[in-house]
Amino acid sequence: MHQGNFSLKEEIREYWTKRAETFDQSPGHGIRPGAERDAWAALLDRHMGPAPGARHVLELAFGTGEVTAVLLGLGCDVTGLDLTEAMLLRARAKHANAKHVRLYMGDAEDTREPAGRYDAVVSRHLVWTLVDPAAAFRDWFRVLKPGGRVVIMDGDYVRLSPVGRLRLAVSDWLSARQGATGPAVDRATHDSILSRVHFSGGLRPPALRAMLEDAGFTDFRVEKPSGPHAAQRQGAPLRQRLRIGVWNSFVLSCAKPGA
Known part of the structure; x- marks a missing residue:
């Protein structure tokens, strides 16, 4: 691997290691059981499509295992890879009694998984961090x-x-006025990493689709995660509701031809 890429990936690993303890407390990371989890399940079910028997899913950058729980609830057989040991330990503890799940450390850009094994590859909040998305x-x-x-x-x-x-400005003002504090985020490190990944200028569906087409994918579907966002807003204070969906979130899926 190119030394520059290796160094950046180590910084990414260290950044998420520090975030692991409070990861689930950040809006958009933790998924509450009930309406929010159900909304994510409905969305994933639509985009993964049917499969004979249980879907075999490769989940990349599973974090603390929140999306993993949604996939297991859908009856999927899940293999997960994450770059960060701290996230892996939390996810394994969360799913210690679950069947049909295997979680490991691994690189989403070079999974080293067998060819033709999976019905779906699923990721959340990963692609914007990729150093070499084409690979x-x-x-x-x-x-x-x-x-x-x-x-x-x-x-x-x-x-x-x-x-x-x-x-965001109103949300920050309300948080300061109410004395509300959220998980600490090392903004300087976050911004430094963001400036050096492939999508440093921002990740949007058209550019992402073009790269996926180059890799051979077809049958594209794109939507806003409106259902999960609506569920996240239920019961949340105004300062949090203002932040939900502000970052132009999307769900994009596509298929490997030849079914």
Whole structure:
């Protein structure tokens, strides 16, 4: 691996190691049981599509295992890879008694999984961090069965609309006024990493689709995660509701031809 890429990946690993303890407390990371989990399940079920028997899913960058819980609830057989040991330990503890799940440390850009094994490759909040997404997408194409689908849940964490900036400003003002504190985020490290990944200018569906097409994928579907966002807003204080959906989140899925 190129030394520059290796160094950046080590920084990414260290950043998420520090975030692991409070990861589930951040809006958009933790998934509450009930309406929110059900909304994510409905969305994933649509995008993964049917499969004979239980779906065999490769989940990449599973974090603390929140999406893992949704996939298991759908009856999937899950293999998960994450770059960070701290996340792995939390996810394994969360799913210690679950069947049909195997969680390991691994690199989403070079999974080293067998070719043609999986019905779906699923990720949330991963693609914006990829150093070499073209290599990752080629590998995801390789590990999928013909007809298998990639499901990407992500967003543009760089470019904000004027309304989005206003919503964040009001949210910050309310938090300060109410003395509310959230999980500490090392913004300087976050921004430094963001400036050096492939999608440093922001991740949007058209550019992402073009790269996935180059890797061989077809049958694209894109939508906003409106259902999960609506469920997240239920019962949340105004300062949090203002932040939900502000980052141009999307779900994009596509298929490996040949089913």
